[in-house]
Amino acid sequence: MSLLARSPREAVERAVKTLPDQVAYGFLRRPETGLCMVRGRIGGTGPAFNLGEMTMTRCVVRTADGRVGYGYVAGRDRRHAELAAYCDALLQDEAARPGLDALLLAPLRGELARRRERRTAETRATRVEFFTLVRGEDHNG
Amino acid sequence: MADSTAAILRQPGFADPVHDSQQTFRAVLAAMSRPGAVVPLPRVLDLPEGMPAGALAVLLTLADLDTPVWPHGPAAGQDLAAWLSFACGCPLAASPEEAAYALMDIRPEGAGLDPTVLARLPAGTPEYPDRGATVIVAVAGMDGGCGARVSGPGVRGEGSIRVPGTDAVFWEYARGLGELFPLGLDFIFASRGEVVCLPRSARIGEILCM
Amino acid sequence: MYVAVKGGERAIDEAHKLLDKERRGDPATPEMGVGQIREQLGLAVDRIMCEGSLYDPELAALALKQAQGDVVEAVFLLRAYRTTLPRLAASLPxxxxxxxxxxxxxxxxxxxxxxxxxxxxxxxxxxxxxxxxLGGERAADLPDAPAPDASGAEEEGGGNRLSGIASLLAREGLAEASEDDGSVPGDLTRDPLVYPADRSLRLQALARGDEGFVLSMGYSTQRGFGSGHPFAGEIRMGGVEVEIAPEELGFPVALGEITLTECQMLFKDTGDAVRPPQFARGYGLAFGRCERKAMAMALVDRALRVQEFGDAVKGPAQDQEFVLSHCDNVEASGFVQHLKLPHHVDFQAELESLRRLRASRESRKDDAAKGEEAC
Incomplete structure (x- = not known):
């Protein structure tokens, strides 16, 4: 579910379109946008405090064969929440999982990893490599 | 997830959450501002017989993450509690003292409203009287039953209110609550398709139990 | 006292039209897209999210566009918008x-x-x-991206993870420990602030507080109106995963990643009978890349812990009622700007009272003059 939430909606949409079997579904809870209070920790590791809110959208779908899928995504994209819920419902089918993993999740995982790697490389390039100047020592002896 | 709970979760809430809850809110507001007046609910939830559809429509409208709900008596069944937290997104209160809303089902014969439970619900504080709880009572219908004469804001002269399933003990208790005003409890009685309200501002006169 | 006055509606409509025109500026220049603002004025967007107390870069960019770049007005727009949405969840810390x-x-x-x-x-x-x-960037001027570095991606979840300095020090007993006691934090958006406010409420207020105000308060503590010499123990910025635990699921799920800036300030504490000598900590956390804000917040957080450390009170930054009641720029701006509302009746009353005072002063002067003459 984390992968579906973190991937851009367009990427999830693209991945879903590649699936050979589309399953009919209806809403148990229509996509709904609201707020999530983001909590931090006092001192970084201590008790919680309320930092501020973020927008989120949630959705619950039920497929024709009775599987229930939940979608929760940051932001206000209703379609994204719907797609996340739909994929979650599909993934409830243990038998279908390996196939879905290859078709649906693997491309998303790859895209996310590439984005991460790019960012990590950019960041690592700004790491300071200290070198100490040697002084006051006799280099000749 | 237990199968029965999963089944109950499949019961739909409002078909059009925004508009249906706005219209239901309007109906509850009308009922609250006219104590004793029976107001039809604009949307009747299509729920199985056992579930208190009217009371749940009111909760779908009013309750959210910030309002802990205390389901009491028959309303406290696990399935209904699961439906509440799913459909309303509201937390369930750990005790009556924490409740913003209480849900009480007095449709079964002899269930009644128990003053010892009502007394545990928050009645607000002098600084924040608005923190008093609202009691949503599921009733079988709107005909007959015990009641009282009411006067005060929203009632021209004197009116009356009757609620099936209530008894004289409850109405005595409600009359006593009036002395706490502006603290107190507000009551919303909901049948499948109608509501009638007893806000804390209503003054209760003669009790009608005949 | 305010008295409703009718008759301004047409003028108000025209004023709104004029405001729209001003916002657009010279139509000969291209219109800015919200996407451009989000991508190219990112620090303004982050500040609006931080003080608007709502993480949504697109909305913050829209607010900045609509407010013609007035950050405080944009914060106001975002705060107003958030009141229209239901709260669906509180995240895990x-x-x-x-x-x-x-x-x-x-x-x-x-x-x-x-x-x-x-x-x-x-x-x-x-x-x-x-x-x-000035002349616009050419694509060739943009720096090349470094070659992807997969070494970090092999770790759990990938990315660049570094352990925190303050907790390393705390583990050695050299900095105060900060452990979760499971307490439920207060929320000033739900319950009005009552003084004294605990640290969770103070941090919430500072996190959404005006950067300028918090910065000045923090600065004042450095100039002797506060509590000891700070060291920037650690400042970090990056992506943090937000998780919620929906009741209907019974397990946590990730909503996505947000950017946060965190600051750990260290202050020498010589200790007392209860506290060993160690570094006390001031903490700052802000939405987006708001480093100055997070640092200032950490200074003020420590300054407000006067009771805990028995500090001598030397300045306003140590007075929580002063700081917390005045740090919110929507409240501050509202109260200052409300002076523009008609106060005609108040003013009439004051005018009347001044006239009476003047009349009685004149008559006293006259009486005094008469008295002198009589002598």
Whole structure:
């Protein structure tokens, strides 16, 4: 579910379109946008405090064969929440999982990893490599 | 997830959450501002017989993450509690003292409203009287039953209110609550398709139990 | 007292039209897209999210566009918008130690585990106007991306994870420990602030407080109106995963990643009978890349802990009622700007009272003059 939430909606949409079997579904809870209070920790590791809110959208779908899928995504994209819920419902089918993993999740995982790697490389390039100047020592002896 | 709970979760809430809850809110507001007046609910939830559809429509409208709900008596069944937290997104209160809303089902014969439970619900504080709880009572219908004469804001002269399933003990208790005003409890009685309200501002006169 | 006055409606409509025209500026220049603002004025967007107390870059960019670049007005727009949405969840506390770090520096330790990672910073720029930007950038001017580095991606979840300095010190007993006692934090958006406010409420208020105000308060503590010498133990910025635990699921799920800036300030505490000598900590956490804000917040957080440390009170930054009641720029702006509302009746009353005072002063003068003459 984390992968579906973190991937851009367009990427999830693209991945879903590649699936050979589309399953009919209806809403148990229509996509709904609201707020999530983001909590931090006092001192970084201590008790919680309320930092501020973020927008989120949630959705619950039920497929024709009775599987229930939940979608929760940051932001206000209703379609994204719907797609996340739909994929979650599909993934409830243990038998279908390996196939879905290859078709649906693997491309998303790859895209996310590439984005991460790019960012990590950019960041690592700004790491300071200290070198100490040697002084006051006799280099000749 | 237990199968029965999963089944109950499949019961739909409002078909059009925004508009249906706005219209239901309007109906509850009308009922609250006219104590004793029976107001039809604009949307009747299509729920199985056992579930208190009217009371749940009111909760779908009013309750959210910030309002802990205390389901009491028959309303406290696990399935209904699961439906509440799913459909309303509201937390369930750990005790009556924490409740913003209480849900009480007095449709079964002899269930009644128990003053010892009502007394545990928050009645607000002098600084924040608005923190008093609202009691949503599921009733079988709107005909007959015990009641009282009411006067005060929203009632021209004197009116009356009757609620099936209530008894004289409850109405005595409600009359006593009036002395706490502006603290107190507000009551919303909901049948499948109608509501009638007893806000804390209503003054209760003669009790009608005949 | 305010009296409703009718008759301004047409003028107000016209004023709105004029405001729209001003916002657009000269139509001969291209209109700015919200996407451009989000991508190219990111620090303004972050500040609006931080003080608007709502993380949504697109909405913050829209607010900035609509407010013609007036940040406080944009914060107001965002705060107004958030009141229209239901709250669906409260997150689990975010773990900043798990941050995918894009910047992490310490002024206290040169050789800290993981090193000093500068990230995107103004710190080493020369503050010279870059006239190259006047003519627009050419694609060729943009720096090349470094080759992807997969070494980090092999770790759990990938990214750049670095352990926190303050907790390393705390583990050695050299800095105060900060452990979760499971307490439920207060929420000033739900319950009005009552003084004294506990630290969770103070941090919430500071996190959404005006950067200028918090900065000045923090600055005042450094200039002797506060509590001891601060060291920037660690400043980090990067992506943090937000998780919620919906009741209907019974297990946590991730909503996505947000960017946060965190600051751990260290202050020497010589200790007392209960507290051993160690570094006390001031804490700052802000949405987006708001480093100045997070640092100032950490200074003020420590200053407000006067009771805990038995500090001598030397300045307003140590007075929580002063700081918390005045740090919110929507409230401050509202109360200052409300003076523009008609106060005609109040003013009439004051005018009347002044006239009476003048009349009685004149008559006293006359009486005194008569008295002198009589002598």
């Amino acid at each position: 975010v773990e900043t130690e798990e941050m995918d770090v894009r910047r992490r520096i310490s002024a206290s330790f040169k050789d800290l585990p993981g090193g000093q990672v500068l990230g995107p910073t103004f710190d080493y720029t020369h503050r010279l106007l870059d006239f190259g930007l």
